[in-house]
């Protein structure tokens with residue numbers, strides 16, 4: 210199988226940090242705040258591999274470091290330590306040693322991101338089609354007709370009525386906004402897509418339809434995805450493998466079925482039990 | 486005015502401006518920061534262009550100053566008077582042909598400029614990205630990476646809303662396939678004149694403290710889509726006929742439109758008064774009004 214991403218010992222500390230930060234935080238310490246210096250150890254020692262076409266789930270309670278991990282990989286945040294290698298088209302990129310311009314190149318062309326909050330992923334001052342156009346224009350497509358056509362077919366794929374292509378995102382429902390975000394993220398056919406709580410806060414039926422869409426896309430274009438959620442149902446449905454995080458650490462990882470059927474960590478056991 | 490140095494600015498200030506000008510020429514379209522000096526007129530009255538002119542003009546040079554295409558508007562007269570007063574020994578003219586240095590606001594003369602000429606454009610807002618990005622630091626980053634996608638999105642949004650690109654002035658233009666500039670408030674009509682111009686084009690923004698340049702024989706391409714090319718104003722009437730200047734009859738100049746107060750009719754006239762006078766003379770017609778003489 211083709212490896213897309215290899216993350217090793219990723220850590221992110223908010224605050225100045227001290228020598229005790231890692232020793233005094235984590236699941237055993239029952240906190241992610243360092244008692245000696247007050248820094249937040251949002252993520253520590255996160256390691257995993259991701260393969261082509263695979264969906265990796267990251268699950269855990271609020272504040273466990275799920276978003277932080279993904280933000281570091283999408284360059285929204287700078288990690289404190291660790292490495293991540295992205296394999297693309299026979300080349301490999303050491304993500305955290307690239308300069309800012311190279312990072313923007315990757316995140317605008319080869320990665321996609323869908324946020325829980327559509328305001329982070331869309332420009333609300335421009336039309337749905339314009340949002341997709343922006344990403345296409347960043348990758349140097351400069352034919353208006355071609356951009357229109359591509360935006361329209363992406364919206365159609367994401368099941369947004371193409372008649373709404375010129376409407377502003379604020380006139381869309383929450384579910385539709387997520388679909389526009391997905392269409393935008395997919396516009397460059399990225400080999401790696403990050404989805405952070407994309408169905409949280411939506412109606413159940415809307416959630417189900419969006420999850421269907423994500424699965425279809427994964428099968429069609431073999432995009433590797435990292436799906437962040439605190440929803441066990443989403444994990445069960447989408448993720449082949451799963452990481453469970455607590456206080457910034459990965460406390461359990463493996464095939465989703467195994468993690469859910471036979472959780473090793475007491476925390477995961479409780480989590481699974483409470484969801485039944 | 487003997488208490489002032491030639492050119493009003495001291496030699497140190499002039500040298501600094503010249504150094505920035507050289508840098509601007511060396512990096513076409515790049516906005517070079519400079520320490521804009523206080524001038525005895527409000528910033529926003531062309532002080533950026535004025536400082537360029539004052540640092541470059543020498544004795545025996547001939548200067549033309551235009552505002553909205555005309556040499557006799559209040560702004561043009563004030564600037565010209567000031568430069569004449571502080572630069573003894575220079576000549577002034579209204580003729581595009583005879584000028585060595587042309588300082589201008591809102592227009593590039595109709596007549597093609599020559600290699601030995603220099604045009605200085607007064608710029609209120611030097612950065613074309615300011616309409617899509619408020620942070621100067623981010624704008625610098627975008628310029629550095631040649632990321633003008635958000636300007637193109639602006640054009641895209643224009644096209645879907647109005648079926649055409651509606652930018653009438655300050656049309657974002659890519660210089661030497663590199664930096665995109667705000668070409669100052671010239672109309673679309675003047676943008677193609679920058680492309681492969683024989684004359685050096687210098688742009689100065691006094692308030693924003695920036696100097697940039699389009700060197701001679703350099704590409705200047707207005708941003709557009711492959712299939713929606715840039716267009717200049719067509720000045721056609723409802724039947725598609727090209728309007729003519731009511732003074733000189735030219736059908737190939739940029740026209741100003743105004744209402745004749747005596748009969749309420751819309752009148753079209755050359756915006757470039759020197760061009761209009763010359764076109765009249767060529768047909769041995771007298772222009773209706775006397776054109777001024779510097």
Ligand SMILES: Nc1ncnc2c1ncn2[C@@H]1O[C@H](COP(=O)(O)OP(=O)(O)OP(=O)(O)O)[C@@H](O)[C@H]1O
Pocket residue numbers: 223241249250251252269270271272273274275276277278439
């Ligand atoms: N900018 C920041 N400054 C300081 N602390 C932060 C910052 N961003 C996140 N944190 C802290 O880092 C920890 C991990 O946050 P993160 O957003 O990664 O959690 P999460 O697992 O995504 O939670 P949720 O399910 O609520 O989205 C939290 O304790 C949070 O308060």
Ligand SMILES: [Mg+2]
Pocket residue numbers: 275276277405406
């Ligand atoms: Mg989160």
Ligand SMILES: [Zn+2]
Pocket residue numbers: 730731732733734735738754755760761762764
């Ligand atoms: Zn005329």
